[in-house]
Amino acid sequence: MAVVSDQLIAGFSDPVQDSQTLFRTLLKAMSEPGLIRQIEQPERAPGPLSLAGWAVALGMLDADTPLWLSRSLMQDSTLSSNLRFHCQSPLTACAAEADFALALAAELPELASFNQGCAEYPDRSATLIIQVEGISDEPDWTLTGPGIESERGLTIRGLPQAFTEQLIASRRRFPLGVDCIFVCAEQLVALPRSTQIRIGGA
Amino acid sequence: MSQTEGYNFAYLDEQTKRMIRRAILKGVAIPGYQVPFGGREMPLPHGWGTGGMQVTASVIGADDRLKVIDQGADDTTNAVSIRRFFARTAGVETTERTVEASLIQTRHRIPETPLSNDQIIIYQVPVSEPLRFIEPRETETRKMHALREYGAMQVKLYEDVARFGHIATSYDYPVLVNDRYMMSPSPIPKFDNPKMDRMPALQLFGAGFEKRIYAVPPYTSVKSLDFDDHPFEVQQWQESCAICGSDHSFLDEVITDDNGSKIYVCSDTDYCAGRVAASEEPQQ
Numbered sequence: 001m002a003v004v005s006d007q008l009i010a011g012f013s014d015p016v017q018d019s020q021t022l023f024r025t026l027l028k029a030m031s032e033p034g035l036i037r038q039i040e041q042p043e044r045a046p047g048p049l050s051l052a053g054w055a056v057a058l059g060m061l062d063a064d065t066p067l068w069l070s071r072s073l074m075q076d077s078t079l080s081s082n083l084r085f086h087c088q089s090p091l092t093a094c095a096a097e098a099d100f101a102l103a104l105a106a107e108l109p110e111l112a113s114f115n116q117g118c119a120e121y122p123d124r125s126a127t128l129i130i131q132v133e134g135i136s137d138e139p140d141w142t143l144t145g146p147g148i149e150s151e152r153g154l155t156i157r158g159l160p161q162a163f164t165e166q167l168i169a170s171r172r173r174f175p176l177g178v179d180c181i182f183v184c185a186e187q188l189v190a191l192p193r194s195t196q197i198r199i200g201g202a
Numbered sequence: 203m204s205q206t207e208g209y210n211f212a213y214l215d216e217q218t219k220r221m222i223r224r225a226i227l228k229g230v231a232i233p234g235y236q237v238p239f240g241g242r243e244m245p246l247p248h249g250w251g252t253g254g255m256q257v258t259a260s261v262i263g264a265d266d267r268l269k270v271i272d273q274g275a276d277d278t279t280n281a282v283s284i285r286r287f288f289a290r291t292a293g294v295e296t297t298e299r300t301v302e303a304s305l306i307q308t309r310h311r312i313p314e315t316p317l318s319n320d321q322i323i324i325y326q327v328p329v330s331e332p333l334r335f336i337e338p339r340e341t342e343t344r345k346m347h348a349l350r351e352y353g354a355m356q357v358k359l360y361e362d363v364a365r366f367g368h369i370a371t372s373y374d375y376p377v378l379v380n381d382r383y384m385m386s387p388s389p390i391p392k393f394d395n396p397k398m399d400r401m402p403a404l405q406l407f408g409a410g411f412e413k414r415i416y417a418v419p420p421y422t423s424v425k426s427l428d429f430d431d432h433p434f435e436v437q438q439w440q441e442s443c444a445i446c447g448s449d450h451s452f453l454d455e456v457i458t459d460d461n462g463s464k465i466y467v468c469s470d471t472d473y474c475a476g477r478v479a480a481s482e483e484p485q486q
Binding site: 021023145 | 219220223230231232233238349380382418419420421423
């Protein structure tokens with residue numbers, strides 16, 4: 001699929017400063033799992049992608065990061081044109097080859113289809129950017145682990161039940177696993193593999 | 203100070219920063235695990251904090267206020283040159299006060315003033331692999347970490363006990379992070395190890411020689427290795443600081459003449475100056 005130039009939109013208005021701001025937002029989110037953050041830039045996102053999802057793509061992806069897209073995102077020429085133009089990431093159809101995956105929650109494949117890293121190099125695993133229907137701090141889940149002082153509540157709406165179960169089960173394989181960034185509109189929240197998830201409130 | 207012309211913000215190019223940022227995020231997700239990264243040449247020699255600087259350059263933003271310390275002091279050559287480097291290349295404000303800093307790059311100390319949740323501390327690391335002097339092969343140390351096979355380090359500490367009657371390791375004292383990965387805390391005195399445990403600030407580590415980045419998220423367990431019958435202990439002094447009178451901070455020994463006379467002073471210059479200023483305030 002080629003880049004369709006009349007579907008291109010602007011990326012960050014100040015790529016250097018906006019990438020840094022996005023990274024610090026993401027760093028805060030990843031180091032304190034379950035903490036919901038708001039992104040400030042950019043102002044428009046391509047196709048069906050949320051502003052927060054587009055911000056993470058602009059800030060973190062480049063030609064070194066093979067990217068996997070879920071079915072409807074792959075078919076959206078506006079999104080793929082803008083990803084190719086702004087990020088230059090090679091798009092891969094094989095989830096296991098991807099460093100990053102961008103997916104609508106409803107279209108997620110099995111968790112095991114993504115790269116979980118290996119025992120000597122667990123950092124070579126995939127980072128999943130998952131667009132969901134809603135994020136709030138109500139305690140559907142209770143999170144514990146590094147970055148959380150005691151425990152923290154989190155609700156992710158629209159995540160398939162099977163995927164949630166696989167995510168919880170994957171914690172037993174730590175340090176292997178994937179790191180998730182959930183995005184919805186301007187909100188993002190991160191769930192690294194080190195976070196333990198318990199269903200229900202405290 | 204205005205930004206230096208002709209360089210990108212904070213010296214490194216954007217592609218490099220993105221690569222380092224991705225490594226930092228993986229490091230945060232796997233507390234204590236050493237993530238390899240593509241280290242770049244910095245305009246000062248290896249061993250002067252190039253690993254820490256590359257992490258700082260990838261993290262720092264226009265709104266940050268940077269503090270840099272070398273063995274606790276803000277006014278030593280390494281600290282001054284790194285602070286001026288970022289003042290020139292990123293145009294950020296700098297400070298010598300721990301409480302005012304949003305980013306603290308450190309060589310071999312943790313400030314005495316407790317750090318808060320909105321601060322980030324970045325350690326300069328000379329040898330990132332705690333097992334390196336026990337096992338020189340990277341392929342083997344990788345396996346030891348994968349299998350959580352850390353008995354060799356316990357043996358090394360036990361050899362101290364056998365020879366000296368106590369654990370003689372006094373700096374770069376190995377820790378276990380989140381009950382999983384053994385980590386080098388960088389050559390901080392073991393006096394500072396307890397400050398790492400459940401610290402509210404994010405801790406990032408950059409090793410320029412070895413091209414490794416690792417991290418400890420806030421509120422993460424960091425345990426110093428020890429034995430039931432030889433528990434971990436920190437250094438203690440009979441003396442107090444000759445300048446501020448502190449009897450609970452890390453003290454440096456300073457030789458004052460050719461006869462070996464000596465005084466002890468706080469290694470953390472900001473902490474010491476703060477105590478002196480507080481005691482000089484007029485008492486009401």
